[in-house]
Amino acid sequence: MYKDLDERTLAKYCSQGDRMAENELYRRYAVRLNMLCKRYVVDDDEAKDLMLETLIKSLEKIGTYEYRGNGSLYSWISRIAINNALNRIRRHRGRIVSLEDLWMNDNIPEPIEDEVVSIPKEKILEWISRLPDLRRSVFNLYCIDGYSHQEISEMLGISVTGSTSALAKARKQLKKEIRRYLNGQA
């Protein structure tokens, strides 16, 4: 019965403390949320911990959720997950300086669609995990989660220029990985 509930009703039942609704929330979103957390915090155990923490926090604040159309519940929960992930990264890692900052020229050709389609998802996740914290956060926020540089700068406490620069470096590093993989070195 709970499997067929729409998001608004599910959120309403969750806010009333309905345990079955809470379990349904887990069943619907835990897996996707876990992958999102993995993109940000890299470590599997930490990602799992972050996912559970996010779900618990979402249930605590579910009364503040406003339905805005299909998919809005997951968007709302994922925003909580991203905020938690960024807090963790900020708390434990600090600002990271990468030696690659010294070399900014990006002469690597852009991969074409046919080349990239064949790359396994696990490889892509692995490459994203290898990015330094700032680049990884900006790449995830901009390219995958769809935030603007302005929003990213506010979330991360950096300038818009810093966000743009970090994204450029992340793209360069990922293109290198793609080239290496396609050339058979990965």
Place this chain on the structure above:
Amino acid sequence: MKKWEDIFKDKMEGFEEPLPESVFTEFQARLNGAAAPSAPKHLRWGWALIPAVAAGLAVFLLPRHPQTPVTDGKVTGTHAVEILNTESDIIAEANEAEVVLPPARMSAKPVVVATVPAMVTEPVETSAELEEESHDDTLPVVNDVTDEKEAPTIDNVSPLVPDKAKGWTTRIVDIVPAAGIIGGGGLVAALAAPYLSRHEGFDNNNFSDPGPDMATEPNPQIPEYNQVKDELIGRPHHNLPLKVGISTRIPVSGRFGLTTGIEYSMYSSTFTYTLSGDKKQVAHYVGIPVRLDWTFISTGWLDAYVGAGVLGDLCVGATLAGEKIKRDGLAVSLLGAGGVQFNVARNVGLYLEPELSWTIPSDAQVLRTYRSDHKGMFSVSGGLRINLGK
């Protein structure tokens, strides 16, 4: 045509890995407000101590130096070093002289009878093939110091660190390559260290003093040989130090962390004496390093850092040929290090760390070890580190 970033986005959004049932159980437990099934933070790294302690135990189960108990019975000495003239010609005599060592502790102050100039580095032959030369009544026992610097005597040579007041100079910095190996699990090793030194109630500080018996009862075969002294020959041979320890890093601020822990070190050296031959000195130290590190690279699996700090080392036991001897006091060293750490788990990393150290000279250092002869040391250490606060 789609951009590669968009393809990445599609793939990541569609990427789902099923979660085990245990995660759902944990979710329900958290909902119920029960304690999380995962171990408390202070125990999360507890499992890491298991391989670390095992490594430390393995170090002590490995064969150590051979047992060379000191006997205070008869020792057949075949060496007698005499100085004929100020040019320091040395004649090695082979005699079947019997040197009976006194069983009791010698408290008499050693008397310098013969001094050996610095050029004497050759080992004295022990073979009975050395011809016995006739003992010329005119052969003097020379007490003159032929070298400008005071020559080695019992007081200032043998495992004791030369006293500056006696004219020895100490090189401030003598950086030589050394390979100190630090593995995990030294805590057990450090606790066991005091029990490693064996003592048989014989004060070896005065071991080389043959005692009044020799002074008053000279060997009748060598009338002019008033006293037979067991003197140090040449320079000691120092083995590379061995270090085992456990280390932890405590975050201070974003990029800075305090690295500390506990280390066990073993310094072993071999001294060659005129009468008793080779003797092995083993000194055990327990130390606590404190270092401030700056992490300039940090990814999910790799950290790179540089740091500076101090190390306090206390000698917990020292033996010479199995006999307990006087120990060093506290040694303080300045440290400078850089390194990389591979994060194998959230709180645990394997590190590789080249380190420069310089031991501050101190009167509390009485033993002659690798460290006393090389104030500045370069070492490469590696091991297990527990990262608190991660």
